[in-house]
Amino acid sequence: MRDVAIVGVGQSRFGRRNDVNLQELAWEAVREALSDAKLSQKDIQYSVVSNMGLWSAEELPAVVVNEYCGLTPVGSHRVEAACASGSAGVVSAYNMVASGAVDIAMVIGVEKMNESPTDAVVELIGRAGYYLWEFENFGLTFPGYYALHMSAYMSQYGATEEDFCRAAIKAHHYGSLNPKAQFRSEITMEQCLSSKYVAWPIKLYDSSPITDGAAALILAGGEIAGKITDTPVWIRSIGYATGTANLSKRLDFTGLDAARRAADAALRRVGLERRNVGGHFDVAEVHDCFTIAEVMAYEDLGIAERGTGVQLLREGQTYKGGLIPVNLDGGLKAKGHPIGATGVSMIAGLTDQLLQRVQPRERQADIRRGWALAHNVGGTGHYAYVTLLSLSREGGPQ
């Protein structure tokens, strides 16, 4: 398989972006990625657009985005895998470069969720389960799904609401340092604990927001990448899996089977197992759509043993300087969660981390091993992708 490198990344400002339309939002990220790679639109040979899009008036987001960004007439398609759409778009573009079909491809993740009223968005996201059973019959929406996970975890492992609030406090801390984040203020334990319940035990501050945002990556084949940049970041492994859409078929609610399978597959390819994973990577991004999701991610990835994820938060091990810094951009919780953009944004952010160009320095991880990990989940574990990035083209993590 041909090696594939990231040679340019870009991200828009996240938030409630009523100042731009979908394609203008995408362009903020595309422009930055082109500028980063010192390439122009004519160098791009294919474009994959990650977008969920249900809340938008544009039904063909890929063509509209591509045209506005000056990419027409290159080939393009849209990819959707719920909240993991961004990572699925990376898989699609990665394989077009890896196969040799094209030399340079772009992935554009974009979502403009605030085009619809908030209650409509919540209903649409709620439908992401198996429609007939979970949504129509039981009326679950997304906070309800993750409340099942959080209450099961609290019951099984004796974790408290305080434990989960620690993830939110960390997210807001790093969000406050990220000029592109939706939420740029610190929160206190008291604020988190006293925030209103959305679906017990999930409170407002356990939940990621509704966000507009975009992110873009430029991928290039191994022999081309070195001509474009002196600092390629290599996509070394991508693991993926799907899980049952019927929650009633799940054997447990304290982790996501698909995430564990995706992690196994991704890690195996670079010679690792799903244990002590934190010791091999300098920094990670995990899918913290709710605080419980961050804790499950630690465990599903093998950073912590089952039931001990909250311990990492108690000890501050996922802050900068800890065992493995996680979500130094604020994560879905504070940077925001524009569905199609999220997975792309994770990888863009980790690229910046590996290249040690994050500002301010308080959210730049120490890069010693040269490896980073992204964990992106769609639905409630319907899809999972784990992507491993490295400064090295060869060899596994130490």
Add this chain to the structure above:
Amino acid sequence: MRDVAIVGVGQSRFGRRNDVNLQELAWEAVREALSDAKLSQKDIQYSVVSNMGLWSAEELPAVVVNEYCGLTPVGSHRVEAACASGSAGVVSAYNMVASGAVDIAMVIGVEKMNESPTDAVVELIGRAGYYLWEFENFGLTFPGYYALHMSAYMSQYGATEEDFCRAAIKAHHYGSLNPKAQFRSEITMEQCLSSKYVAWPIKLYDSSPITDGAAALILAGGEIAGKITDTPVWIRSIGYATGTANLSKRLDFTGLDAARRAADAALRRVGLERRNVGGHFDVAEVHDCFTIAEVMAYEDLGIAERGTGVQLLREGQTYKGGLIPVNLDGGLKAKGHPIGATGVSMIAGLTDQLLQRVQPRERQADIRRGWALAHNVGGTGHYAYVTLLSLSREGGPQ
């Protein structure tokens, strides 16, 4: 690049399928494809689901379809490129096999359009243009878009409504022979000409129907394909392009720029140019969402010179026994046009044609060169894909 072969194909019955839900419809095609390849679900390593899905209650069709078909927990994502979603799904899966990421992948195209009321479907399809300009400001729906093409063609080249009805009569002729087609009756010139106008000069019989249907392909890497089947059909080239979403930016309305670019790219890879193309292929499937679209396809592909496509219909050159038989399954017009399934169904049908296993024999093309061509358009030329299939793993068409 690793060679990729089709080792199994399947198609559901097309039509108004109120007897099944989305996943049951998909399973009809998946079951047939697995049986054709003599493989089981555990042999499939990735699944790409092509689906537009706006009219369906299921918001995550890929996971729901995969689970019902017994494919979970393999990785999966949904691909959308409007009415070319099927071909875009093939591109995505093809490159996963071609890169070596997986050895065996499945593409499942499925659409259940009749879940929504017809007028809602027509509105949703109409939005496939650039929403703000074409749909919201001018109120165009799809027959309106293609009426612009048909009236321009009639004006520029002196073609008549009769000329276009010939495409519909051919489609219904072959549809009458295809047990899986939505429309299984012949029509006469008089019936076509006297059918009511939808958007002048497009009449009811110039238009493809609203359809539920599914199709599936199993793709395998070159060295694996020979172990699965004695009769692999090779995907030898895929060309793709996008076109402007703003009709006001189009320079002409008698052809589709994206289709010409896609054809150029696909043909170039096997040593052909976009001229006398009919002489190199045994059979073709073209995107006849309206009769004018079939005529434009002849010209955009280089089967006919500009302005002479209708001449092929007058001479019957695209019937079995002519220069190049086109849409021997009834095409979008009579077999039906379940959006996400259409591009997959074209390639499934051409695989059957190349393997000379089409029943009844009246719609089996004579296979002498061992090459077939599929032409799939999304929107009004927003997307175009041209896919070339061959019985030979090497060498170009004669």
